Amino acid sequence: MVTRRWAYLLALALLGALALAGCAEDAGEATDDDATEEDAAVDETEDDVGDAEQPFAGETLTVLNWNDYGSDQDYAIEGFEERTGATVRHVYHSSGEELREILRTGGIGEIDVTNPNFSFLQQMVDEGMLQPLDESQLDNLDDVYDDFLASEDLYADGELYGAPWVWGSTGLTYNTEHFDEEPTSWEVLWDPEWEGQVGFMDSPIEAIMLAALYLGDDPHDPDLDAVREALVEMRPNVELYWGSSDDWTRAFTTEAISVGNFWAGDAGSMMAEGEPVGYTIPEEGAVGWIDAWTVVADAPNPELAHAWIDWMISEDFLVEWGEDPAGNAPAPANERAQEQLSDEARERIQAFPEQVEDLAIMGALTQEEQQAYTDLLAEVKAGVQ
Amino acid sequence: MLPSGLLLVALVVAPLGLLVYFGLLSGPGVDGRVTGEEWGRIAGQPELYGRLLLRSLGLGLAATALTIVVAWPTAWALSRHVRRVRALYLALVIIPHLTSSLLLIYAMYVLIAPGGPLMAALVGVGLAGAGDSLLFTRWAVLLMLAYLFLPFMVIALYAAVERIDDTVLDAARSLGAGSWQRFRHVVLPLTAPGMLAGLVIVFTPAAGAFVEAQILGGTDGMMFGTLISEQVSRVNNQPRAAAMSVILLVSILMLLGGLRWGLRRAFPGALRARR
Amino acid sequence: MATTTEAPTAHPGADTALDAADAPRRSVRRRGRPGWLAWLWLVLGIVYTPVAVVIVLSFNASRYGTLPFQPTTQWYAALASNDALIAATGRSIVLSTTVALAAALLGTALALWIVRVAQRGATVFTVLLTTAITVPWLILAVAMLLVANAVGLGRGLGLLFLGSLAVALPYVVLVVVARLQGLGTELEDAARSLGARPITAFRLVTLPLIAKAVLGGTLLAFVITFNNFPIHFFLAPFGYNTLPMEIYTFVLSGYDPDINALATVLIGVAVTVGLVLLAVARRRGGDRTAAAGIEEVWG
Numbered sequence: 029m030v031t032r033r034w035a036y037l038l039a040l041a042l043l044g045a046l047a048l049a050g051c052a053e054d055a056g057e058a059t060d061d062d063a064t065e066e067d068a069a070v071d072e073t074e075d076d077v078g079d080a081e082q083p084f085a086g087e088t089l090t091v092l093n094w095n096d097y098g099s100d101q102d103y104a105i106e107g108f109e110e111r112t113g114a115t116v117r118h119v120y121h122s123s124g125e126e127l128r129e130i131l132r133t134g135g136i137g138e139i140d141v142t143n144p145n146f147s148f149l150q151q152m153v154d155e156g157m158l159q160p161l162d163e164s165q166l167d168n169l170d171d172v173y174d175d176f177l178a179s180e181d182l183y184a185d186g187e188l189y190g191a192p193w194v195w196g197s198t199g200l201t202y203n204t205e206h207f208d209e210e211p212t213s214w215e216v217l218w219d220p221e222w223e224g225q226v227g228f229m230d231s232p233i234e235a236i237m238l239a240a241l242y243l244g245d246d247p248h249d250p251d252l253d254a255v256r257e258a259l260v261e262m263r264p265n266v267e268l269y270w271g272s273s274d275d276w277t278r279a280f281t282t283e284a285i286s287v288g289n290f291w292a293g294d295a296g297s298m299m300a301e302g303e304p305v306g307y308t309i310p311e312e313g314a315v316g317w318i319d320a321w322t323v324v325a326d327a328p329n330p331e332l333a334h335a336w337i338d339w340m341i342s343e344d345f346l347v348e349w350g351e352d353p354a355g356n357a358p359a360p361a362n363e364r365a366q367e368q369l370s371d372e373a374r375e376r377i378q379a380f381p382e383q384v385e386d387l388a389i390m391g392a393l394t395q396e397e398q399q400a401y402t403d404l405l406a407e408v409k410a411g412v413q
Numbered sequence: 414m415l416p417s418g419l420l421l422v423a424l425v426v427a428p429l430g431l432l433v434y435f436g437l438l439s440g441p442g443v444d445g446r447v448t449g450e451e452w453g454r455i456a457g458q459p460e461l462y463g464r465l466l467l468r469s470l471g472l473g474l475a476a477t478a479l480t481i482v483v484a485w486p487t488a489w490a491l492s493r494h495v496r497r498v499r500a501l502y503l504a505l506v507i508i509p510h511l512t513s514s515l516l517l518i519y520a521m522y523v524l525i526a527p528g529g530p531l532m533a534a535l536v537g538v539g540l541a542g543a544g545d546s547l548l549f550t551r552w553a554v555l556l557m558l559a560y561l562f563l564p565f566m567v568i569a570l571y572a573a574v575e576r577i578d579d580t581v582l583d584a585a586r587s588l589g590a591g592s593w594q595r596f597r598h599v600v601l602p603l604t605a606p607g608m609l610a611g612l613v614i615v616f617t618p619a620a621g622a623f624v625e626a627q628i629l630g631g632t633d634g635m636m637f638g639t640l641i642s643e644q645v646s647r648v649n650n651q652p653r654a655a656a657m658s659v660i661l662l663v664s665i666l667m668l669l670g671g672l673r674w675g676l677r678r679a680f681p682g683a684l685r686a687r688r
Numbered sequence: 689m690a691t692t693t694e695a696p697t698a699h700p701g702a703d704t705a706l707d708a709a710d711a712p713r714r715s716v717r718r719r720g721r722p723g724w725l726a727w728l729w730l731v732l733g734i735v736y737t738p739v740a741v742v743i744v745l746s747f748n749a750s751r752y753g754t755l756p757f758q759p760t761t762q763w764y765a766a767l768a769s770n771d772a773l774i775a776a777t778g779r780s781i782v783l784s785t786t787v788a789l790a791a792a793l794l795g796t797a798l799a800l801w802i803v804r805v806a807q808r809g810a811t812v813f814t815v816l817l818t819t820a821i822t823v824p825w826l827i828l829a830v831a832m833l834l835v836a837n838a839v840g841l842g843r844g845l846g847l848l849f850l851g852s853l854a855v856a857l858p859y860v861v862l863v864v865v866a867r868l869q870g871l872g873t874e875l876e877d878a879a880r881s882l883g884a885r886p887i888t889a890f891r892l893v894t895l896p897l898i899a900k901a902v903l904g905g906t907l908l909a910f911v912i913t914f915n916n917f918p919i920h921f922f923l924a925p926f927g928y929n930t931l932p933m934e935i936y937t938f939v940l941s942g943y944d945p946d947i948n949a950l951a952t953v954l955i956g957v958a959v960t961v962g963l964v965l966l967a968v969a970r971r972r973g974g975d976r977t978a979a980a981g982i983e984e985v986w987g
Contacts, residue, residue, distance in 0.1 A: 428831030
C-alpha cells in the first residue's frame with residue numbers, strides 16, 4: 029500500500045519533471061536517464077494527469093490541523109495531489125493553543141497552512157504568525173457566505189487573513205428518551221430535576237458565553253462575577269465537564285448524562301447512528317464558531333498554500349466531505365456546497381444556515397480575557413465557592 | 414558513567430533550572446521580565462491551589478499504598494514461587510502497557526460504567542445497588558492510577574525481593590523466628606530500598622497525573638496537574654505553569670523525604686548499603 | 689543463569705563463586721506454593737481485564753464501545769488500510785527499542801557509579817533523579833524544546849531520542865540502584881583475586897546478579913518511551929507522528945475502534961513472542977547454548 033503510493037507519487041514527480049523538461053529546450057541531456065523509468069511510470073498512472081495541471085510537482089505542503097478533521101481524508105489529499113502534483117503532509121494538534129505553540133516553537137518556516145478558530149485569528153496576526161491572503165488566488169472565496177466574510181475578526185489593517193471553511197454551533201443536546209418534549213431554554217441545565225445528569229463542555233470561552241446567554245448578558249462582554257455565580261450554581265447538576273467528543277459520546281451512550289451542551293455535527297452523527305439524541309438551539313441562542321484557513325508567515329510554498337485553501341473551501345471538496353458518513357464534517361461555510369448537500373447529509377452535519385442569526389459567534393479574545401476565563405472555569409470545576 | 418551523568422545534567426538539570434527561572438517571569442510566553450507576579454497570583458488563591466494540591470498528593474499517596482499492597486505479594490510470588498520463567502511473568506505484567514494508556518483508561522470506563530461488567534458483578538454479590546456506578550467518582554481515579562502504576566511497583570519490588578538471600582531466612586528460622594517475625598524483622602526491612610524506589614516511580618507521576626482524572630473523575634476530576642496543563646494549553650501562561658510545577662515538585666520531594674525518613678525509622682539500617 | 693547448572697560458563701573461578709551464592713536459594717525456589725501462584729494469577733487476571741475489554745471492543749461493531757456485542761472484523765480491515773497508524777506504530781517501536789537499550793546501558797553504568805563510586809554524592813544524585821521523574825512530562829518537554837531552540841538544535845530525531853532517553857533513564861537507574869544496594873563487592877573481589885580482570889569479574893559475577901533488575905528497568909524504559917505523548921509531541925520533527933501522537937490528537941472526532949484492533953495485534957504479538965521464547969527455552973534437545981542463553985534472560 030505504502031510502496032504503491034510512493035511509486036505513484038514518484039511517477040507524478042517524474043511526469044512533472046518531464047513537463048518542465050519539455051518546456052525548457054536545453055534540458056535534454058539531464059532527463060536522458062529518467063526516460064525509461066518514465067515510460068514505466070506512465071503505464072501505472074492514468075493519463076488524465078495533464079502537464080499543465082501539475083504546476084507544483086515536487087513540492088510538499090505541510091498542513092497543521094486537528095486529526096481526522098477533513099483535510100486528512102484520503103479524498104482530500106488525493107484530490108489535491110492530482111490537481112497540483114504536490115505532496116501533502118500533516119502535523120496534528122489537539123487544542124487551539126497547541127496550534128499556536130507549534131508555530132511558536134519552530135512551526136513558522138516549516139508549516140504552510142493552518143486552520144484556527146475565528147477567536148484565535150487576531151492574536152495570531154498580532155504575534156506575526158500569519159500572512160495576508162492573496163484573494164486573486166482564491167476563486168472559491170466568492171461562494172463563501174457574505175456574512176462570514178464580513179466578520180471583522182478576519183481582517184487586520186484592511187487585509188484578509190482567513191478564508192472561512194466550516195462552521196457549527198454548540199447547542200442544547202438531550203436524550204430524547206428522557207425528555208417528553210424538546211427543551212426550549214438553557215434553564216434546563218440549572219433545573220434541579222437534572223441533578224447529576226448534565227454534561228457541560230470544559231472550555232472557558234464556551235462556558236462563559238453560554239452562561240452569559242442564559243443570564244441575558246452580552247456574550248462578548250459579560251459580567252464575569254454574575255457568570256461565575258451562575259456556573260457555581262449549575263455545578264451540582266453537572267456530572268461531567270467534557271473535553272472531547274469521546275467524553276460526551278461515551279457518557280451519553282452509557283446514560284451517565286442526559287442533557288448538556290454539545291457540538292452540532294457530532295450530535296448529528298450520533299442521530300445518524302440511531303442514538304436517541306435531540307439537538308436544538310434554545311430561545312436564548314447558542315454559541316457558534318467558524319474555522320478559517322490561513323497561510324502561515326514564512327510559509328515555504330505560499331502559492332501552493334493558496335491552492336490548498338482554494339481546494340479546501342471549494343464546493344467539490346466540501347460536498348464530498350459532507351456526504352461522507354464517517355467524515356465528521358461540520359456545516360460548510362460555502363453557500364453552493366450547502367445547497368448541493370443531500371437532505372440526509374444536511375441533517376447529519378446540521379447544515380442549517382438559518383440558525384446562524386441565533387448564534388453568538390466566538391470572537392477574538394485578548395490574552396487578559398483568555399486568562400480570566402480560564403481561571404474562572406478552573407475555580408468552578410475545582411469546586412471553589 | 415560520565416556521559417550518562419552529563420546527559421542528565423544537560424537534559425534534566427538545565428530544563429529544571431529554566432523551570433525555576435520561567436516561574437519568575439511575567440506571562441504569557443517566556444520572554445517577559447522577572448517579576449515573580451505569578452507566585453503572587455498563586456498565593457492570592459490558596460483555596461484553589463491548596464485544595465487541588467492536597468487532592469493530588471492525597472490521591473497519589475492512596476494509589477501508591479494500593480500498588481504496594483498488591484505488588485508486594487506479587488513480587489514475592491514471582492521471585493520465590495515461580496520456576497525458571499519469572500522474567501516472562503514480569504513481561505506479562507507490563508505487556509498491557511504496549512497499548513496506549515488512553516485505551517486502558519477507556520477500557521476501565523467500560524468496566525465501571527453503569528451496567529458495565531464490573532458494576533454488574535458488584536451488584537451481583539451485593540456490594541453495590543442497581544444503578545450505582547464507580548464512574549465519575551474519585552474511587553474510579555484511584556483504581557485507574559493504581560492499575561496503571563502497578564507494573565512499576567512490581568518491577569521495583571521484584572528487584573529488591575529477588576536479592577533476599579534464603580540463608581538469611583534460614584538463619585532467622587533456626588534462631589526460632591516465626592513466619593510473622595521473619596517477615597517483619599528480616600524480609601520487610603530488606604525490601605525497603607525497593608519500596609523506596611517504588612515510591613519514587615509511582616508516587617511522583619501519580620501525584621502529577623490528570624488525564625485519568627479528567628476522563629474518569631467527573632466533577633472530582635480536577636487535579637493540580639490539570640491546572641498546570643491548562644495554563645500551558647489554554648493560555649500559554651508558562652510562567653504560572655512553571656511556578657506550579659516547582660510547587661508540585663517541592664511538595665513531592667518533601668513528602669518522599671518524609672516517607673524515606675519513616676522507612677528508615679521503621680527499618681533501622683535497611684537503607685544503608687552493606688559494605 | 690541462577691537456575692541453570694547446565695549453562696557452560698567461561699570462567700571457572702566465577703562459576704564457583706556464583707554457585708556458592710546461589711546454591712541454598714535454589715532449594716526453596718523449586719517449591720511453588722499453590723496459594724502464591726493463585727495470587728499471581730489473580731493479579732494477572734486483574735491486569736488483563738481491561739485488556740480483554742480492548743480486545744472485545746476491537747471485535748464489536750459499535751463505534752462508541754456500547755453493548756450489545758455485535759461481532760465484526762471491520763476494524764481490522766480499517767486498520768489494515770490505515771497507513772498512517774501503521775507507520776506511526778513502526779516509528780514508536782523503533783524509538784522505544786532504541787531508547788530502552790540506550791537507557792539500559794547508560795542507566796546501569798550510572799547506577800554502578802552512584803552505588804560504588806559516588807557514595808557521598810549519591811544522595812544528591814538520588815534527589816536529581818527523583819526530580820527528573822517528578823517534573824511533568826509536558827513541562828519537561830516544553831523546557832527541553834526551548835533549550836534546544838536556544839542552542840540552535842531545534843526539533844529533530846536526535847532531540848526526540850535524547851529527550852526520551854532523559855525521561856526513561858532515571859527509572860532504570862532507580863531500579864538498578866535498588867538492586868545494587870546491599871549487594872556487596874565480596875564476590876567480585878573474590879573473582880578478581882582469582883585472577884579475573886575487573887571487566888571479566890563484573891561481567892561474570894555482578895552482571896548476572898543484577899540482570900533481572902536491568903531487564904525490568906529496560907521494560908519500564910520501553911513502555912515509558914512508548915507512551916510519552918508530550919515528549920514526542922514537542923520534540924519530534926514535524927510530520928514524524930508516533931502512535932500516541934496519532935491517538936491523542938483525535939480530540940474532535942474521537943478515536944475509531946481500529947485503534948483497539950491495533951492494540952490487540954500489539955499485545956498478541958508481544959505475548960506470542962514471549963511464549964515462543966519460553967517454548968524454545970524449554971526444548972531440551974536443541975542447541976544447548978542458545979537455550980541456556982534464553983533461559984538466562986527469561987529465567
